[in-house]
Amino acid sequence: MKEIRIPTLARVEGHGNITVQIAKNKVQKVLLNIPEGPRLFETLVVGKTPSEVVNIVPRICAICSVSHRYAAIRALERALEIKETKATNALRTLMHYGEMIESNSLHAYLLALPDFLGYPNAVAMVDKYAPAVLRALRLKKFGNSIMEITTARWTHGENAAVGGFGVTPSKQQLLDIKNQALALLPDAEETVELFRNLHYPTSMEEGMTFMCLKPPTEKYGFVGNSVLISTGQEAPIEDYLKLTNERVVDHSNAKRCSYNDKPFVVGALARMNLLGERLHGKAAEAFKRCYSLSWIRNPLYTNLAQVIEILFCVEQTPLLIDQILKNYDKIVTDSKIQKPGGGTGKNVGAVEAPRGTLYHYYEVSRGLVSGANMIIPTTQNLDAMETHIRVAAENLLKSAMDSTQGKKDMDLTLEMVVRAYDPCISCSVHVVNLD
Amino acid sequence: MPEKPKAGFYNLSGCSGCLLTILNCEDQILDIFNGANIVSFLMANSANIEKDLDIAFIDGSVTTDEQEEFVKELRARTKKIVCLGVCSCYGGVQAMEYEKNTWSARFKKVYGTKPPTITKPFESRPVDAFVPVDYYLPGCPIDANQFLYNYARLLRGLPVDIPKTPVCLECKWRENECLLLKNIMCLGPVTATGCNARCPSVNLPCVGCFGPADEGNLTSEFNLLKEKGFSFPEIERKLRMFGGVKFVNKFKTMWKKVKK
Amino acid sequence: MKVLKLQKRNLNSYLESLRVFGEIYGPVRKDEKYIYGQLDDLDKLDLRMLRTILPVKKFLVPPKFNTFSFEGYTYKPELEKIPRRVIFGVHPCEIHGLLILDKFFLERFPDPYYQERRKNTAILGLSCVPDEKCFAKSTGTHFVESGFDLAFNELQDFYLVWVGSSLGDDLVRLRLDLFEEDIKERDLHEYMKWRSWRDSQYKLKLDMTGMPDIMELNYNSPIWKKFGDKDLSCGACSMVCPTCPCYNVRDQLKPVGNSGERQRHWDSCMFKPFAVVAGGHNFRENRAERVKLWYTHKLKAFITEFGKPACVGCGRCIDTCPVDINIKTVVTALKGV
Amino acid sequence: MATNVYLPEPMRIVRRFNLISDVRFFQVRPLAMDRALSLDYLPGQFMIVSLPGIGEAPFSISSTPSRPGLIEFGIRNVGVLTEQLFKLKENEIIGVRGPYGNGFPISKFEKKDLIIVVGGLGAVPLRSLLLYTLDNRDRFGKIYFLYGARRPNEMLFLNEFLELKGRDDLNCLLSVDKDDTGKWTENVGVVTTLFKHLKGINPNNTYATVCGPPVMYKFVIDELLKLGIPKHQILMTLERRMHCGVGKCGHCVIGSIYTCMDGPVFSHWDVLHMKDLI
């Protein structure tokens, strides 16, 4: 029996490794191991107030901290019957765009692109690809600037709270963001072009089921209270346990999910496959130019899906800000933190994190949280990741066994598959069983 | 020109927010990579070489036997270890129940009776619970400016320099009305500054994410909060949230006294 | 001194005209408090202000600024970027605070940064009516004779405007048409009536005569420990006091190259590291000693040095300290009453 | 505009060598010769040494204004800035500003006898006074120089002082707490054991100057008081944290005074009167 081991996955968040066991020239077993230490967040939030929960849970993961915060807020507000005002929703949407832009450009440019261009990291690409690197940094910085003004920090800003915002961004701050967005539109478009013209290997292709939240309007978006499934069904998020079916596996500190006993995929690719038709403007044109049927089989297109989302967010930001500024004074009043309503209740809330659907569930009893559950995108994707690794390994097996180059290609492809999913390992390690 | 110091960036159990903060310094990122010879940065780089280091930056706390081995091995080949963020400095949010002896029960609750066997996990502790640490840069996450200032110092062999003063200092610089005077539980006076008083500046109380200030007067803060009608468990809960192991160790005796 | 009259309705037009001199600042609301904020829009001006969170010192010695940039061993003072500003609405006690800072920064070794900012900052005073935390009458700082460029005294329908400096005179000349030069006897009468009425409005009285002796006698008093135990070491009192000038210096380097900045930022003697010397010896190890130093410096040192205390009765420390350590509680305790 | 008081002046390190294992002698010179020659100061004053990117710290001047052109320091490696200073070589540039502080009231010393008492690093500022009085020998009365160090290899300027022993217009008394070399020919014992050699002191006509580690002051002052020297004629130099040297940053405040401007030289009366000085 032979083993291919990639001991530490680089350019992903957290620690993981891949083991592919091979016997008789056939792939026997694929193990995506996650040794990252558990932090037990679901138990940490027990006994805390809703506002403390919102301080704690973003720390599950920095890269999707806004999404964690937002999902927790949605769950808690639903549990406590606090109604989200239009004003608060607008500001939350803006902050969410910030995270999408930052996280997607971090992933697409700094973590994934070096593979396609043959570099160990993005900074090393500067000599030959300076414009691309600088463009990446501009977009990333822009995403961070949005989070800075809406949440008060790039990462783990506390300004977005249960019931509203501590402070509304000033008119000037909003105008600055709007102007930056307008100026960055060409960058976003060029980004799509860059990723459209990359060569996407095909050795791992295998059809998959996709899931994402259904936005409440007819437009593209990142929140909703029901889930669309590529098999044609739709389910309320209250069914999140049935949709994800978490289980513990012994080779990993991260749990696993499946739907109808099959792997499924969440994230940018899922969103594009299910909602791409809803895009408008330049993002819609980009989608039309890029989309093909390979998108339902090849996880590497996640990268392209992500950059189309960057374009979507950059394009939407000025429109959203115009809408906020039109009614600025009312937005200021209406987005102030409302006193939390009743102190008892339970419910689930979900948002699309950059990496996919994120569910938070809380039970609150007399002002303190008594139970919690969080289902994380990376956990949902792990089975699919293993499947695509297996397919790639099987397809590449022959050449890999024959030459060192083949072995290198194999390692790179397997890593690229994992990286395409943009796994967030910190997130995935900690999940709960409610008694 | 002296040779550039060899630096590595490592990540244990945490949210990676401190390393992300470094990658978020878009305007300085090229300088950051050029100032040192960065031999390992798993989160951003795939050609990593593990060898002797001048400076190792660690983000995240120690929660498994594998990580414990790793920090020991890293210590042996590193001149200066710098802890980034409250996880590696003080155990992080995952250590908020430190010394309450609830860990095993909580672990069981999350992973059930058949836990994974891949590593042996335990309750989160800071890096200095296992090996000596040279410098601490607290925060959840670290502050980019404080990092850049100290990164430049470390590259020249200068020690880390962080303020020992509480958040209120920068809070007053930013002209915020004091939340304590509005009877809101603000941890500003007992929390290390360096964050530019972000939370009080958006009308929200300091949650203590830079950990305890060395010179904060916890007894007085506690008495004040009690006068304002906050209960003992509420206050302790807030202080433990980011203060973790440092809070428990530093204030154990004092805390027992005020509890009476 | 030249005195002019300005009808209240003309205030905004006048202030508007000052933009040719520089940026205009004045009291604006920040939640339930006030700050000196930039008045890009004069509608933001809120003259109900009694005290701002930070005093005007923030314009003359900002909380954080660069003194030099350096490249190798060549230092370049950062004096060029200092903007020209008009600060409107500065109350008398604060102007007295400025006079103290002037003495401090401009005599013996003039500080070029203060000097330059002072020169570029036009101080437009405004009369006020005290609340229960003001005691400027006790400190003799409720009227001003100097330290300002213009001082506005608010009466029923108009301001009596004192011209206090040559710059003030230039500023008046920008819109001489708005001012009236002949002060009627009626006006004088109204002013005198207002003066004595205002005098009667000071509820808080803090007699500070003899403070150096009283401080001396209290050198070993147990009150210092009592305050020390409560003190949070948060430094807020020093930040908000118009006469606290202490600062710290640190050098900021860039990750690569040998350039950077020498930065100055506000410090406080209430912080423990303030008096630590190399080797770790701390001359004021405990809080009680540090509280004592703060008040010794305000109430004794300054009187010895400049003939009056470094307290101008603004009430900021009373309004700020979360644990009620302030000039009122300390002076009261020192006097044992 | 007037010159910026905070602006460090570039000076070249002319010579540097170790006085003892952790104290290094630095001889520096302003880049321009006319400036070098016109730089005037008093014994007991200090200057602030500045390294860009590292910071600034005060150091006593050890040279004498009677020999213009070169400024000398004796610097102990104790921390961040001093460690970087130790890395510099001859011909490199440092920033220096000053002189600051009151210095010794030399004019009051005229025609008077002088007892200079030194412990450890205190030799740095008092060497300036000693050399100054020797260069202007006829203006002063009898001069006693009492220097105590812990061991022979901890005595600064040892050879220079041993040489001075040959002079008949100076009473140079050296002592170590403990001789671990076996070659020490001078006194053994704490510095106060040297006082027995002071004979026929006319206290009212005598000034004493003291500088050394904090523990030393009390014992030395007791001896001086026993000799009957008036409190205002016993002078000492003190140390405090300083960031500006010009009475602005506030770190050196003691009660009512700024050590950097009102000191660092104080009389024993000041100390009794003002409290907290030592």
Ligand SMILES: Cc1cc2nc3c(=O)[nH]c(=O)nc-3n(C[C@H](O)[C@H](O)[C@H](O)COP(=O)(O)OP(=O)(O)OC[C@H]3O[C@@H](n4cnc5c(N)ncnc54)[C@H](O)[C@@H]3O)c2cc1C
């Ligand atoms: C009037 C005066 C004269 C002095 N003369 C001498 C001398 O001749 N030889 C000598 O070796 N030392 C002398 N010192 C002490 C010298 O200033 C300190 O050793 C020096 O500041 C240490 O700096 P560092 O950065 O190496 O030490 P660190 O301990 O790293 O200092 C850290 C910081 O603390 C501050 N600091 C610490 N100690 C002092 C201090 N005493 N004064 C001001 N700031 C301080 C500095 O700003 C420094 O940046 C004198 C001090 C004073 C006040």
Ligand code: SF4
């Ligand atoms: S609001 Fe909080 S941080 Fe600010 S001064 Fe008050 S206690 Fe300190």
Ligand code: SF4
């Ligand atoms: S006296 Fe009050 S305001 Fe001043 S440092 Fe102490 S607690 Fe803070």
Ligand code: SF4
């Ligand atoms: S001591 Fe208090 S009242 Fe006096 S000037 Fe300072 S802040 Fe104002």
